[in-house]
Structure formats: C-alpha cells, structure tokens
Amino acid sequence: MSEAIDHTHNPRARSWVQSANSPNTEFPIQNLPLGVFEHGQSPKGRIGVAIGDQVLDIAAALDKGLLPELAEFKAELHMSALNALMTHGRRATRALRHAVFGLLQEGSGHEALALTCLLPMRELRMQVPAHIGDxxxxxxxxxxxxxxxxxxxxxxxxxxxxxxxxxxxxxxxxxxxxxxxxxxxxxxxxxxxxxxxxxxxxxxxxxxxxxxxxxxxxxxxxxxxxxxxxxxxxxxxxxxxxxxxxxxxxxxxxxxxxxxxxxxxxxxxxxxxxxxxxxxxxxxxxxxxxxxxxxxxxxxxxxxxxxxxxxxxxxxxxxxxxxxxxxxxxxxxxxxxxxxxxxxxxxxxxxxxxxxxxxxxxxxxxxxxxxxxxxxxxxxxxxxxxxxxxxxxxxxxxxxxxxxxxxxxxxxxxxxxxxxxxxxxxxxxxxxxxxxxxxx
Amino acid sequence: MSEAIDHTHNPRARSWVQSANSPNTEFPIQNLPLGVFEHGQSPKGRIGVAIGDQVLDIAAALDKGLLPELAEFKAELHMSALNALMTHGRRATRALRHAVFGLLQEGSGHEALALTCLLPMRELRMQVPAHIGDxxxxxxxxxxxxxxxxxxxxxxxxxxxxxxxxxxxxxxxxxxxxxxxxxxxxxxxxxxxxxxxxxxxxxxxxxxxxxxxxxxxxxxxxxxxxxxxxxxxxxxxxxxxxxxxxxxxxxxxxxxxxxxxxxxxxxxxxxxxxxxxxxxxxxxxxxxxxxxxxxxxxxxxxxxxxxxxxxxxxxxxxxxxxxxxxxxxxxxxxxxxxxxxxxxxxxxxxxxxxxxxxxxxxxxxxxxxxxxxxxxxxxxxxxxxxxxxxxxxxxxxxxxxxxxxxxxxxxxxxxxxxxxxxxxxxxxxxxxxxxxxxxx
Structure with missing residues (x-):
C-alpha cells in the first residue's frame, strides 16, 4: 500500500533550479506536485510540475524530447486538466515523478533546454487541477x-x-x-x-x-x-x-x-x-x-x-x-x-x-x-x-x-x-x- | 413564466406516425420529449424525440434537410448528450418543439423522407440524456x-x-x-x-x-x-x-x-x-x-x-x-x-x-x-x-x-x-x- 521510499526522497538530492534548494521552499525536488496553469493571453490550461519558484511546462518538455520515458502518456499530458492522466492511476504518477526528477536534478545534462520549459510561478494563474465529478x-x-x-x-x-x-x-x-x-x-x-x-x-x-x-x-x-x-x-x-x-x-x-x-x-x-x-x-x-x-x-x-x-x-x-x-x-x-x-x-x-x-x-x-x-x-x-x-x-x-x-x-x-x-x-x-x- | 399554450397543444393535432394517435400512447405529437439513444452496434449516443412507438433521429433529420429551422443548433444536435443544446435553454426547446411538430404532423408533406429517420423505440438502448454535474x-x-x-x-x-x-x-x-x-x-x-x-x-x-x-x-x-x-x-x-x-x-x-x-x-x-x-x-x-x-x-x-x-x-x-x-x-x-x-x-x-x-x-x-x-x-x-x-x-x-x-x-x-x-x-x-x- 505504502509507496517505497527511493532515491527521489534522498534529502541530499538537489536541483539545478536553485530556488528549489532553498531551505524555505515548499517545492524541493523531493515534492514535484502536479497542477494546471494558464499563462499570458492563453486561457487554455497546461499541466505543470512545481519546482522551487518555477513551474515546469510538461507538454513543452515533452515536445522538446526531454521526457522520453513519458511517451505513453503524451496525449494525456497535453490536456488542460489532469483527468486523462489520472485514469492511469499510480502508474502515471510514479513514471512522472521519476522522469521529472531525472530531468530537474543537478547534473541531468539537459539544463539549457529544460530551462526554456520553466515559467515563474508568480506569473501563472493556477486552476482547479482536474474536473471534479463529485x-x-x-x-x-x-x-x-x-x-x-x-x-x-x-x-x-x-x-x-x-x-x-x-x-x-x-x-x-x-x-x-x-x-x-x-x-x-x-x-x-x-x-x-x-x-x-x-x-x-x-x-x-x-x-x-x-x-x-x-x-x-x-x-x-x-x-x-x-x-x-x-x-x-x-x-x-x-x-x-x-x-x-x-x-x-x-x-x-x-x-x-x-x-x-x-x-x-x-x-x-x-x-x-x-x-x-x-x-x-x-x-x-x-x-x-x-x-x-x-x-x-x-x-x-x-x-x-x-x-x-x-x-x-x-x-x-x-x-x-x-x-x-x-x-x-x-x-x-x-x-x-x-x-x-x-x-x-x-x-x-x-x-x-x-x-x-x-x-x-x-x-x-x-x-x-x-x-x-x-x-x-x-x-x-x-x-x-x-x-x-x-x-x-x-x-x-x-x-x-x-x-x-x-x-x-x-x-x-x-x-x-x-x-x-x-x-x-x-x-x-x-x-x-x-x-x-x-x-x- | 408559464409557456403560452399554442397550436402544438391542440388536442386535435394528429401525426402521420399512426402509433402517436393511439389513445394509450404516452408520446402523442403534443409531447415530443427529448432523449439520447444508442442503436445497433454503435455505442455513440444520438439525440432523439419520442413519437408514438417510434423515435425521430434528430441528427439524421437535420442531415436530410428536414429541420431547416434548427440550423443554428446543428452542432449541438449532433452531440451524444443534450448538454450543448441545453445551454441555449428554453429558446432551444421552443424552436425544437415547433420544428419537430411541423415535420411530424399530418400533412407535413415530408412523410417519406422523415420516415427514413424513424427508429422503433423497442430497438433502442436509452441513455441518461445529459451529463449530470451535480x-x-x-x-x-x-x-x-x-x-x-x-x-x-x-x-x-x-x-x-x-x-x-x-x-x-x-x-x-x-x-x-x-x-x-x-x-x-x-x-x-x-x-x-x-x-x-x-x-x-x-x-x-x-x-x-x-x-x-x-x-x-x-x-x-x-x-x-x-x-x-x-x-x-x-x-x-x-x-x-x-x-x-x-x-x-x-x-x-x-x-x-x-x-x-x-x-x-x-x-x-x-x-x-x-x-x-x-x-x-x-x-x-x-x-x-x-x-x-x-x-x-x-x-x-x-x-x-x-x-x-x-x-x-x-x-x-x-x-x-x-x-x-x-x-x-x-x-x-x-x-x-x-x-x-x-x-x-x-x-x-x-x-x-x-x-x-x-x-x-x-x-x-x-x-x-x-x-x-x-x-x-x-x-x-x-x-x-x-x-x-x-x-x-x-x-x-x-x-x-x-x-x-x-x-x-x-x-x-x-x-x-x-x-x-x-x-x-x-x-x-x-x-x-x-x-x-x-x-x-
């Protein structure tokens, strides 16, 4: 029932996103929560992962080939609510956690390209992350x-x-x-x-x-x-x-x-x-x-x-x-x-x-x-x-x-x-x- | 608040669908309720109107040019739930009632073509007619x-x-x-x-x-x-x-x-x-x-x-x-x-x-x-x-x-x-x- 504690929980793990290493952040690399944001003029929601004071635009990262492990969830991760992804349950969150952790940890080797997929959290309008039925x-x-x-x-x-x-x-x-x-x-x-x-x-x-x-x-x-x-x-x-x-x-x-x-x-x-x-x-x-x-x-x-x-x-x-x-x-x-x-x-x-x-x-x-x-x-x-x-x-x-x-x-x-x-x-x-x- | 009683409520109005003129039918031409049905092998719902022991396939009737008054609702009437139509509220139900009444009443002049849009109610699998939020x-x-x-x-x-x-x-x-x-x-x-x-x-x-x-x-x-x-x-x-x-x-x-x-x-x-x-x-x-x-x-x-x-x-x-x-x-x-x-x-x-x-x-x-x-x-x-x-x-x-x-x-x-x-x-x-x- 309980998820195994693995390397993604290592308290010494650090991200190349410096704000994620602050002792006061709620969103260190060990967290990686999922949300849906709107940005700029576009009213279309996009799936993001919080990291320090930034948000990783998941669809953008996929489109740039940065998260190849998540290819099977590509369509779901391009949606404007999390429901489609959520139907896959814990298998999806496990895969996402490990892939995003790999991308955002120090020395991942993809910093330059991944940086183009980051948006400052303060510029985003966050939405209810899923369509709530009941x-x-x-x-x-x-x-x-x-x-x-x-x-x-x-x-x-x-x-x-x-x-x-x-x-x-x-x-x-x-x-x-x-x-x-x-x-x-x-x-x-x-x-x-x-x-x-x-x-x-x-x-x-x-x-x-x-x-x-x-x-x-x-x-x-x-x-x-x-x-x-x-x-x-x-x-x-x-x-x-x-x-x-x-x-x-x-x-x-x-x-x-x-x-x-x-x-x-x-x-x-x-x-x-x-x-x-x-x-x-x-x-x-x-x-x-x-x-x-x-x-x-x-x-x-x-x-x-x-x-x-x-x-x-x-x-x-x-x-x-x-x-x-x-x-x-x-x-x-x-x-x-x-x-x-x-x-x-x-x-x-x-x-x-x-x-x-x-x-x-x-x-x-x-x-x-x-x-x-x-x-x-x-x-x-x-x-x-x-x-x-x-x-x-x-x-x-x-x-x-x-x-x-x-x-x-x-x-x-x-x-x-x-x-x-x-x-x-x-x-x-x-x-x-x-x-x-x-x-x- | 209350809808006007008009010619569509005339008890002498009769349909060329004979079962709708039976004294025992729940669905005479004065009723014309809306539903969503599945038929044959197709699991995709279609919007229908009950008439006697038959159901008028509304999208089929539209596609055959039989309901020109409903052109503005064409996309909504091709959906597999009623929600899109329902957003238009009473304006949509009024328009639909009058158009379908005109088509199904005796002497409408479109019997032959409209007959091809009728399906026997007993052959249909009826669905919950709309996505119910709360x-x-x-x-x-x-x-x-x-x-x-x-x-x-x-x-x-x-x-x-x-x-x-x-x-x-x-x-x-x-x-x-x-x-x-x-x-x-x-x-x-x-x-x-x-x-x-x-x-x-x-x-x-x-x-x-x-x-x-x-x-x-x-x-x-x-x-x-x-x-x-x-x-x-x-x-x-x-x-x-x-x-x-x-x-x-x-x-x-x-x-x-x-x-x-x-x-x-x-x-x-x-x-x-x-x-x-x-x-x-x-x-x-x-x-x-x-x-x-x-x-x-x-x-x-x-x-x-x-x-x-x-x-x-x-x-x-x-x-x-x-x-x-x-x-x-x-x-x-x-x-x-x-x-x-x-x-x-x-x-x-x-x-x-x-x-x-x-x-x-x-x-x-x-x-x-x-x-x-x-x-x-x-x-x-x-x-x-x-x-x-x-x-x-x-x-x-x-x-x-x-x-x-x-x-x-x-x-x-x-x-x-x-x-x-x-x-x-x-x-x-x-x-x-x-x-x-x-x-x-």
Missing part, C-alpha cells in the same frame, strides 16, 4: 465532533455512529474553485429570532461566515458501479492530496440541516489549493493509523488491515492564517490562528475511500474526497471558527486590536500544509487562499 | 415529512424549518443511471442490534431496500457563481422533467445520517427515466402553487410571486408498480402500489431552483434537481415503502400471496407519470424501471 466531504476529527457536538448535544457530543465508520455527506462540486477566487458572503435563511422573523423569513447575508481547514484527495483510477474497494487497494485509487477550505455559513447551517444535513450553508463555495501532492511524494510521511483506545469499539474488519494500521495515516502540519483589512493597513503580517496535525484524525483518507465504495458507489477519476475539519485535541488547534470562538461567543483577538467572532468582509484566509520528518526534506502544499467580499 | 435531492412533500417524522419524532414530526424553505441535500451524481440498469442490493453498516454487533461492525446486505418516487428537473441555462435566480426567472433555467427513483437503504440511512444526512444509504444508485418532457409540453398542465393554510407561516418573499402562485405547480399523476419473481412465474401483472399527484408537493420545482441559487451557488447545465419523495395526504398514496409499510411493520400484501416489508431480490419496480387535463391530449414520461439483484 465532491464528498467527511467528518473525521473526533475533537471537532466533540467540540461542535458540545454546542448542541452536551449530554452526548460525539454521536453513537462516529467511532464505527467515517461519517460523510455529499458536497457541491460546481462551486469548487481555485485558490484566490473571492468568497462572496452568501445570503440565506437563519433560525428565526422573533415572531416577526417567522412571519416573513428573509434571505439575509450570513452573520456567521467560517472557514474549515481540510485535506482533500483526488481520485485517480475509478471503480465500477456495484464494486467495492478493499482497504489494501484503496491507495491505488488515490492520485494526490490538496488543501481544502470548505467555507461555511453557520447560521444558515443551524437552520437548514435537520434532517438532511448541510446544504446551502456550504454550497456557495469551496476552495482547493492548486498543487496535487502525490502519494509517492508523501511516502516518507506515512505514520501509523491512530491507535484505538478502550473507549473505542473494535475497528470494523472492512476498515482495517495490518498495512493500514502501520502506515495508514499521513503526517501533515497544517495552519490557518488570517489578515484583516485593518491589519493590512497597519502593515501587520497575517496571524496564525491554528496549527493542527492531520495524522490525528480519527479516520484516514484510506478508510474514507473504502467506506465510500462499500455500498458499490462508483468513484470516478477526479472525484474529490475531503477529510472534514481537521482539529487537534486542544481547542486552540481547531480547524474552524465555531470551535476557536465557541460559536462566536469568545471572539478571536487580533494583533490589530480587532476581534472576530466570525469572518468579516475584507478578511483574507490562507490554509497551509507542510510535511516534515527528521532526515527528510520537507515538502509543502502551496497555499489555499480566499478573501471575503460583500455580497450583492 | 444531483440535488429535495424533501418537499409535507405528507412524506409528517409520516416519516412520526416514526422518529412523534412529538414534532414536521421539523420547524420545513414550512419556511424547500429542504434539500446534495446527492451523488456518479451513480445516476438510466432506466433498466439493475439495482444491486448494497452492503453497509446498520444500527448495531446487540453488543456483539457493536464489537465488530460488519457491512451486511441491506434488509430495508426501498424506492423513492420523485420528479426531477434538468437545468438548461446555468447561473454564474455568486449570482441568484429570481423566482420569475427560475423557469428559464429549467430544461425538462423526468422521473427519478432514488433507491434507499433505510437501515443504513438510520445509522449513518446523524448529523450530516443520508450518504451511502442513497449513493449506490439513482435511476432516471430516459425522456425529458420539456416545460413547453407541460404548459397545459400548470396549476396553482399549493395554497398556504393558517398553520403555515407566510411565504418568504424570495419564494413567491403572483405568477408563481397562479401557475407554479405542475399536475402529474404518478404511479409506482411492482412485480415480484413469483408474480412473473404466476403470470400476474405488475401491481400498482401508490398513485400520488405531483401538484400536491408543498414546494414547487421553481421554488427549489430559486432557493438552491439563493446563496450564490452556481447551477450548471445538466444538473439534476429532484423533488424528493412524492407522497399524497393519504398513506396509501405514499411514494416509498417506509410510509406504505410503516418502516416494514405492516408489510404490503401482494396478489401472489407474498408480503413485502421492503424490496426483495428479483423485484422489479416501475415509476410512471402522466399529465391529464380535460380538453387536452394526455402526455406521459415513459418508464423508470429497475430490478433488484443480489449483491456480491
């Missing part, structure tokens, strides 16, 4: 479940089903957007606060706009309708990971969610980071799936295996940063709001995928599975403002002197993620950013 | 809400939010299939019935497999992310209607749904009927939106208008039929289980669409919005078995002597829908069929 959002942090549950069901904050399976629900695929797209404050109905409000329910701008810090996985190889995916095969269906901000309107959510779950409280927008970090790049950062405690029921046999127990989780240090309009005016840097660790989720992405297909549901290439809010055991490492501010009752205090029960217009939110391990080069996910804009 | 399922029968609510919350069966807005949730688009695809009994977790079941939760075949009788709408023209759709413009975004069977596993649903709603209880499969009945064809069957009673809060201003109040609902007589394997062996005809009327839903499709976009959510061409279970005021007109059998406690008694708390392997379920009005030709939706198969 978006499924899970609910897999027990700390998030407990803290949000305490607000509505203090007697039993964690529901009876939580420890038996990864709870999930269908999200909205149409409004999944790339990093940088403004988040327009949605309107909607909230729980009526008075008889007058009951009498003529209005659709007002949400007063409880929140972020949700999540980690998503895009499906590579799909499974047929009616088939299931055993847990030790699940990772063959996972193509790469990204960060996901599942923006949420908590007042709309509180009113609409019974009995069918969140709907318009979420569907106005979801932001994804542009780079897909492959399972191959993540190999050194695999850790044991969370141990069960005496409080937990035994794992369902469908959701466990020896391999999964050993390396089913992924260690990613996550962060959310916030900068308000006043902070920008005052020249204040964005402030870190929270720093949870992804490996502490109660359920792994692998378990989510196997559970998702357990009823025969077909997962298609490009589908997005997301973890749900990633929250640590301590409240200060919560992945959303509902928890950080106890549903707005204890507002955040910012360096500008401002307070925030929830997000305000002009606020900019960034998600970040970095994988670190002693003896290995750190790799990052790039940024997942959005600014709140007033609605019409 | 599938949204609603919950808009107050009788369904009340009867299912009584099972879990007898003190307050209809939730506080129900009368304020159409409650909905995101469904699974990947597993929406055409009529005739077998429904493979899904496995999953159910509420553990014993300490042993808690200790090792298994994924067993559902013991509570149900149908849900629904009416769906496919989106024609989309709306941009961040924009809304006023109620008097909502029907400009509706392309056509179909029948939807949202198969459900009630034991899985009962265990997984708190707090995020149904997930694997639904995502294993949803069946749609092959023919899209256009809003134009439905014009004579528009009726007043349901009147509010003194029990109801006033309608939110966003969800009402004078036009909507007058003709916002659609009169469709619905039916579910069942035939078991034993009934087939005994030569017994399928039995009608229920006959609700679609116009009695508490919320209209128009209101669902406007509510869906009220938060700025972008609806895309081809998206499916479905009504949720259509159930009448009397229990015998319920649109699912949970209601008909009170969660299996009062099993259906069949003419074969069998009983059914829920569906069994071998059972075949059909949904039917017909629009009837004095002075007008009746039009039908065709069938939405599926047979239950044992899972692996």
């Amino acid at each position: 978006f499924t959002d899970f609910f897999t942090s027990i700390h998030h479940a407990r803290r949000t549950g305490e607000l509505s069901r203090p007697d039993m904050p964690v529901a009876a089903n939580f420890r038996h399976m990864p709870i999930g629900y269908h999200g909205r695929a149409s409004s999944v957007v790339q990093s940088g797209v403004p988040c327009i404050r949605p309107r909607g109905q909230a729980t009526p606060s008075s008889a007058a409000a009951v009498a003529a329910q209005e659709y007002l701008p949400t007063q409880a706009l929140d972020f949700e810090l999540e980690v998503g996985c895009l499906i590579g190889k799909g499974n047929a309708l009616g088939s299931t995916v055993p847990i030790d095969e699940a990772e063959d269906h996972m193509f790469g990971l990204c960060l996901v901000n599942d923006w949420s309107a908590r007042d709309i959510q509180g009113w609409e969610s019974y009995p069918l779950g969140p709907f318009l409280a979420k569907s106005f927008m979801t932001t994804v980071s542009p780079w897909l970090v492959t399972l191959e790049a993540l190999a050194p950062f695999r850790v044991a799936a969370p141990a069960r405690t005496p409080e937990d029921p035994p794992l369902p046999p469908v959701l466990t295996s020896a391999k999964h127990a050993a390396v089913g989780a992924i260690s990613i240090s996550l962060e959310v940063l916030l900068q308000t309009a006043v902070m920008r005016e005052q020249g204040l840097e964005p402030v870190v709001l929270t720093s949870p660790q992804f490996s502490e989720q109660y359920w792994t992405l692998t378990q989510m995928l196997t559970h998702h297909a357990s009823n025969g549901c077909n997962l298609r290439t490009g589908d997005l599975l997301s973890s749900g809010t990633v929250s640590g055991v301590e409240r200060e490492n919560s992945g959303c403002m509902v928890e950080l501010t106890t549903l707005g009752k204890e507002p955040l205090r910012l360096p500008s002197g401002e307070t925030r029960p929830f997000l305000e217009d002009g606020d900019v939110v960034w998600l970040r993620g970095v994988c670190r391990r002693d003896g290995y080069q750190s790799i990052g996910f790039g940024e997942c950013m959005g600014q709140i804009k007033e609605g019409r | 599938f949204t399922d609603f919950f808009t029968s107050i009788h369904h809400a009340r009867r299912t609510g009584e099972l879990s919350r007898p003190d307050m069966p209809v939730a506080a939010n129900f009368r304020h807005m159409p409650i909905g949730y995101h469904g699974r688009a990947s597993s929406v299939v055409q009529s005739g695809v077998p429904c493979i009994r899904p496995r999953g977790q159910a509420t553990p019935s014993s300490a042993a079941a808690v200790a090792a939760q298994e994924y067993l075949p559902t013991q509570a497999l149900d149908f849900e009788l629904e009416v769906g709408c496919l989106i024609g023209k989309g709306n941009a992310l961040g924009s809304t759709v006023p109620i008097d413009e909502a029907e400009d975004h509706m392309f056509g209607l179909c029948l939807v069977n949202d198969w459900s596993a009630r034991d899985i649903q009962g265990w997984e749904s708190y707090p995020l709603g149904p997930f694997l209880a639904k995502s294993f499969m949803t069946t749609v009927s092959p023919w899209l009945v256009t809003l134009e064809a439905l014009a004579p069957f528009r009726v007043a939106a349901p009147a509010r009673t003194p029990e109801d809060p006033p309608l939110p201003p966003v969800l009402t208008s004078a036009k909507h109040a007058a003709v916002g609902a659609i009169s469709i007589s619905l039916e579910v039929l069942l035939q078991t394997a034993v009934m087939r062996e005994q030569g017994l005809e399928p039995v009608v289980l229920t006959s609700p009327q679609f116009s009695e839903q508490y919320w209209t499709l128009t209101q669902m669409l406007t509510h869906h976009a009220s938060n700025g959510c972008n609806l895309r061409t081809g998206d499916l919005l479905s009504s949720g279970t259509v159930s009448g005021v009397e229990r015998e007109n319920s649109g699912c078995m949970v209601e008909l059998t009170t969660l299996g406690k009062e099993p259906l008694r069949l003419p074969s002597g069998e009983t059914r708390p829920f569906l069994e392997d071998g059972d075949v379920v059909w949904l039917r829908g017909v629009c009837r009005r004095d002075g007008y030709q009746s039009i039908g939706f065709g069938e939405c069929m599926g047979q239950i198969k044992e899972g692996r």
Whole structure:
C-alpha cells in the first residue's frame, strides 16, 4: 500500500533550479506536485510540475524530447486538466515523478533546454487541477465532533455512529474553485429570532461566515458501479492530496440541516489549493493509523488491515492564517490562528475511500474526497471558527486590536500544509487562499 | 413564466406516425420529449424525440434537410448528450418543439423522407440524456415529512424549518443511471442490534431496500457563481422533467445520517427515466402553487410571486408498480402500489431552483434537481415503502400471496407519470424501471 521510499526522497538530492534548494521552499525536488496553469493571453490550461519558484511546462518538455520515458502518456499530458492522466492511476504518477526528477536534478545534462520549459510561478494563474465529478466531504476529527457536538448535544457530543465508520455527506462540486477566487458572503435563511422573523423569513447575508481547514484527495483510477474497494487497494485509487477550505455559513447551517444535513450553508463555495501532492511524494510521511483506545469499539474488519494500521495515516502540519483589512493597513503580517496535525484524525483518507465504495458507489477519476475539519485535541488547534470562538461567543483577538467572532468582509484566509520528518526534506502544499467580499 | 399554450397543444393535432394517435400512447405529437439513444452496434449516443412507438433521429433529420429551422443548433444536435443544446435553454426547446411538430404532423408533406429517420423505440438502448454535474435531492412533500417524522419524532414530526424553505441535500451524481440498469442490493453498516454487533461492525446486505418516487428537473441555462435566480426567472433555467427513483437503504440511512444526512444509504444508485418532457409540453398542465393554510407561516418573499402562485405547480399523476419473481412465474401483472399527484408537493420545482441559487451557488447545465419523495395526504398514496409499510411493520400484501416489508431480490419496480387535463391530449414520461439483484 505504502509507496517505497527511493532515491527521489534522498534529502541530499538537489536541483539545478536553485530556488528549489532553498531551505524555505515548499517545492524541493523531493515534492514535484502536479497542477494546471494558464499563462499570458492563453486561457487554455497546461499541466505543470512545481519546482522551487518555477513551474515546469510538461507538454513543452515533452515536445522538446526531454521526457522520453513519458511517451505513453503524451496525449494525456497535453490536456488542460489532469483527468486523462489520472485514469492511469499510480502508474502515471510514479513514471512522472521519476522522469521529472531525472530531468530537474543537478547534473541531468539537459539544463539549457529544460530551462526554456520553466515559467515563474508568480506569473501563472493556477486552476482547479482536474474536473471534479463529485465532491464528498467527511467528518473525521473526533475533537471537532466533540467540540461542535458540545454546542448542541452536551449530554452526548460525539454521536453513537462516529467511532464505527467515517461519517460523510455529499458536497457541491460546481462551486469548487481555485485558490484566490473571492468568497462572496452568501445570503440565506437563519433560525428565526422573533415572531416577526417567522412571519416573513428573509434571505439575509450570513452573520456567521467560517472557514474549515481540510485535506482533500483526488481520485485517480475509478471503480465500477456495484464494486467495492478493499482497504489494501484503496491507495491505488488515490492520485494526490490538496488543501481544502470548505467555507461555511453557520447560521444558515443551524437552520437548514435537520434532517438532511448541510446544504446551502456550504454550497456557495469551496476552495482547493492548486498543487496535487502525490502519494509517492508523501511516502516518507506515512505514520501509523491512530491507535484505538478502550473507549473505542473494535475497528470494523472492512476498515482495517495490518498495512493500514502501520502506515495508514499521513503526517501533515497544517495552519490557518488570517489578515484583516485593518491589519493590512497597519502593515501587520497575517496571524496564525491554528496549527493542527492531520495524522490525528480519527479516520484516514484510506478508510474514507473504502467506506465510500462499500455500498458499490462508483468513484470516478477526479472525484474529490475531503477529510472534514481537521482539529487537534486542544481547542486552540481547531480547524474552524465555531470551535476557536465557541460559536462566536469568545471572539478571536487580533494583533490589530480587532476581534472576530466570525469572518468579516475584507478578511483574507490562507490554509497551509507542510510535511516534515527528521532526515527528510520537507515538502509543502502551496497555499489555499480566499478573501471575503460583500455580497450583492 | 408559464409557456403560452399554442397550436402544438391542440388536442386535435394528429401525426402521420399512426402509433402517436393511439389513445394509450404516452408520446402523442403534443409531447415530443427529448432523449439520447444508442442503436445497433454503435455505442455513440444520438439525440432523439419520442413519437408514438417510434423515435425521430434528430441528427439524421437535420442531415436530410428536414429541420431547416434548427440550423443554428446543428452542432449541438449532433452531440451524444443534450448538454450543448441545453445551454441555449428554453429558446432551444421552443424552436425544437415547433420544428419537430411541423415535420411530424399530418400533412407535413415530408412523410417519406422523415420516415427514413424513424427508429422503433423497442430497438433502442436509452441513455441518461445529459451529463449530470451535480444531483440535488429535495424533501418537499409535507405528507412524506409528517409520516416519516412520526416514526422518529412523534412529538414534532414536521421539523420547524420545513414550512419556511424547500429542504434539500446534495446527492451523488456518479451513480445516476438510466432506466433498466439493475439495482444491486448494497452492503453497509446498520444500527448495531446487540453488543456483539457493536464489537465488530460488519457491512451486511441491506434488509430495508426501498424506492423513492420523485420528479426531477434538468437545468438548461446555468447561473454564474455568486449570482441568484429570481423566482420569475427560475423557469428559464429549467430544461425538462423526468422521473427519478432514488433507491434507499433505510437501515443504513438510520445509522449513518446523524448529523450530516443520508450518504451511502442513497449513493449506490439513482435511476432516471430516459425522456425529458420539456416545460413547453407541460404548459397545459400548470396549476396553482399549493395554497398556504393558517398553520403555515407566510411565504418568504424570495419564494413567491403572483405568477408563481397562479401557475407554479405542475399536475402529474404518478404511479409506482411492482412485480415480484413469483408474480412473473404466476403470470400476474405488475401491481400498482401508490398513485400520488405531483401538484400536491408543498414546494414547487421553481421554488427549489430559486432557493438552491439563493446563496450564490452556481447551477450548471445538466444538473439534476429532484423533488424528493412524492407522497399524497393519504398513506396509501405514499411514494416509498417506509410510509406504505410503516418502516416494514405492516408489510404490503401482494396478489401472489407474498408480503413485502421492503424490496426483495428479483423485484422489479416501475415509476410512471402522466399529465391529464380535460380538453387536452394526455402526455406521459415513459418508464423508470429497475430490478433488484443480489449483491456480491
């Protein structure tokens, strides 16, 4: 299940792209994530690999004969979305990783020609890297479940089903957007606060706009309708990971969610980071799936295996940063709001995928599975403002002197993620950013 | 908002396709629904219009110069899904209706050539007529809400939010299939019935497999992310209607749904009927939106208008039929289980669409919005078995002597829908069929 750690993970490997050797880069030669960019006047997306502060234009490199090992994927690599490549699954990411590593490492012998295929990342407009068919959002942090549950069901904050399976629900695929797209404050109905409000329910701008810090996985190889995916095969269906901000309107959510779950409280927008970090790049950062405690029921046999127990989780240090309009005016840097660790989720992405297909549901290439809010055991490492501010009752205090029960217009939110391990080069996910804009 | 009733609705209009003049046909010349078929060895879908027991191959008719009025849509009409045509919205369906009506009516003068573009419906394999981006399922029968609510919350069966807005949730688009695809009994977790079941939760075949009788709408023209759709413009975004069977596993649903709603209880499969009945064809069957009673809060201003109040609902007589394997062996005809009327839903499709976009959510061409279970005021007109059998406690008694708390392997379920009005030709939706198969 877990990818072998090979020479492409050697922390001493260096690239002739000097910015990739900086200790602060998120994109050293050990990472090589895939994305889709637009450049200049052309609106046609192109597949790229991030390296330092540059992007390798894969189709250009192929056309110049630089990646002969990838000839069999030539048509797929000339597409403007990753889906065609992704249908080949892990075989494609492995081949791509090794070929691009060979081209970009120091002394590859092709620097001069390859240099003509590099574009400065800051000049590119990154896109959602694949056509997303279905978006499924899970609910897999027990700390998030407990803290949000305490607000509505203090007697039993964690529901009876939580420890038996990864709870999930269908999200909205149409409004999944790339990093940088403004988040327009949605309107909607909230729980009526008075008889007058009951009498003529209005659709007002949400007063409880929140972020949700999540980690998503895009499906590579799909499974047929009616088939299931055993847990030790699940990772063959996972193509790469990204960060996901599942923006949420908590007042709309509180009113609409019974009995069918969140709907318009979420569907106005979801932001994804542009780079897909492959399972191959993540190999050194695999850790044991969370141990069960005496409080937990035994794992369902469908959701466990020896391999999964050993390396089913992924260690990613996550962060959310916030900068308000006043902070920008005052020249204040964005402030870190929270720093949870992804490996502490109660359920792994692998378990989510196997559970998702357990009823025969077909997962298609490009589908997005997301973890749900990633929250640590301590409240200060919560992945959303509902928890950080106890549903707005204890507002955040910012360096500008401002307070925030929830997000305000002009606020900019960034998600970040970095994988670190002693003896290995750190790799990052790039940024997942959005600014709140007033609605019409 | 409502389409004008014009000569294409004249009940005396007849077609030179004789089967279209039969009193029992669902597809008289006043209907002309759109679908996508495969024929013979070719797996490539083609756009067709149903007429009697025949289908007009639209691309063939265009190629033979028979539909010159549709020249501007020529490329779209040669596609193998309806999406490209649907982006043009109601303008396309109006043009198509009038052109095809002119060609197929008695005395059109093109019978000989047009006859070469007809194919017998029974020889065709019908497909899902459009690529469905997102599938949204609603919950808009107050009788369904009340009867299912009584099972879990007898003190307050209809939730506080129900009368304020159409409650909905995101469904699974990947597993929406055409009529005739077998429904493979899904496995999953159910509420553990014993300490042993808690200790090792298994994924067993559902013991509570149900149908849900629904009416769906496919989106024609989309709306941009961040924009809304006023109620008097909502029907400009509706392309056509179909029948939807949202198969459900009630034991899985009962265990997984708190707090995020149904997930694997639904995502294993949803069946749609092959023919899209256009809003134009439905014009004579528009009726007043349901009147509010003194029990109801006033309608939110966003969800009402004078036009909507007058003709916002659609009169469709619905039916579910069942035939078991034993009934087939005994030569017994399928039995009608229920006959609700679609116009009695508490919320209209128009209101669902406007509510869906009220938060700025972008609806895309081809998206499916479905009504949720259509159930009448009397229990015998319920649109699912949970209601008909009170969660299996009062099993259906069949003419074969069998009983059914829920569906069994071998059972075949059909949904039917017909629009009837004095002075007008009746039009039908065709069938939405599926047979239950044992899972692996």
